[in-house]
Amino acid sequence: MAISKLKLPQGVSAHAFKSPVLLAESLALAVARQLGEAIEAQGTATLVVSGGRSPVAFFQHLAKQKLDWANVVVSLADERWVPVEHADSNAGLLKRYLLQGPAAKAQFLSxxxxxxxxxxxxEQADRLLAELPKIDVLVLGMGDDGHTASLFPGSPNLAEALQVDGTRRCWPMLAPTVPHQRLTMSRALLASAQVTLLSISGQSKLATLSDALAGDDVAAMPIRAFLQPTLEIYWCP
Known part of the structure; x- marks a missing residue:
């Protein structure tokens, strides 16, 4: 399957790359450009990213971009319920691969x-996120089950977290197939981003995306909540 064969909603664009390295480089350049434009327009910029292993190369390339990092706020779309020192901590991942060198000047909201x-x-994160400036750039990933951030199919709080007009910004979440409990930003907060980018790789993720595009049950595949106009998809084999 080729990403060009997908029937994308009007306004959604897709970019294909030959390798993960090329995807990471291009994604970093695109995010840096958007952040730079936000800083120029309003003095600050807010970036929300997803964790996991896939974004490591993207983080490393983004950290090298010339930005006024002191005026960038960085937060996570979701977090595993483990200490920062744990190998599975998304905050720890950011600190190792993104918040390095000049990028260490960015404000990190955990x-x-x-x-x-x-x-x-x-509850505390919900109150803290009330102070988060509007999200200028959101970078999402997607699992083979169609989850994004930590909005997992079958999780007890999923219906509330997926409310389009929900006022709560952060929810505890359970990933049914993996050991760690999670925290996740709500659909309403994530959907408020000015620019949303979805980064995926491999044929299995492309097949999942194709399935998501073919239906409309958001609870079954939460990524469907974000397949909206202005979304940009970055994919490599």
Whole structure:
């Protein structure tokens, strides 16, 4: 399957790359350009990214971009419920690969709170995210089950987290097939981003995306909530 064969909604664009390295480089350039334009227009820029292993190369390339990093706010679309020092921590991943060199000057807004329970931390993050400036750039990933951020099919809080007009910004979430509990930004908050980019790789993810495009049950495949006009998809084999 080729991404050019997908029936994309009007306004959604797709970019194909021959390798993960080329995708990471291009995605970093696009994000840096958008952040730079936001800083020029309003003095600051807000970037929300997804964790996991896939974005490492993108983070490394983005950290090398010439930006006024002191005026960039960075946060996570979701977080695993583990200490920052844990290998699976998204915050730890950012600190190792993105918030380095000049990019270390960026303000990082974390969802994790070691001194609180998961439910308490979700409430605290919700209050903290009320102070988050509008999201200028959102970079999402997607799982083979159609989840994005930590909006997992079958999770107990999914219906509430997927409300289009929901006022809560952060929810505790359970990933049914992996061991860690999660925190995730809500659909309403994520959908408020000025620019949304979806980065995926491999034929299995392309097949998942094709399935998502063929239906409209958002609870079954939460990525469907973001297949909206102005979305840009970055893909490589």
């Amino acid at each position: 969802l994790y709170n070691a001194s609180a329970s998961l439910a308490q931390a979700a």
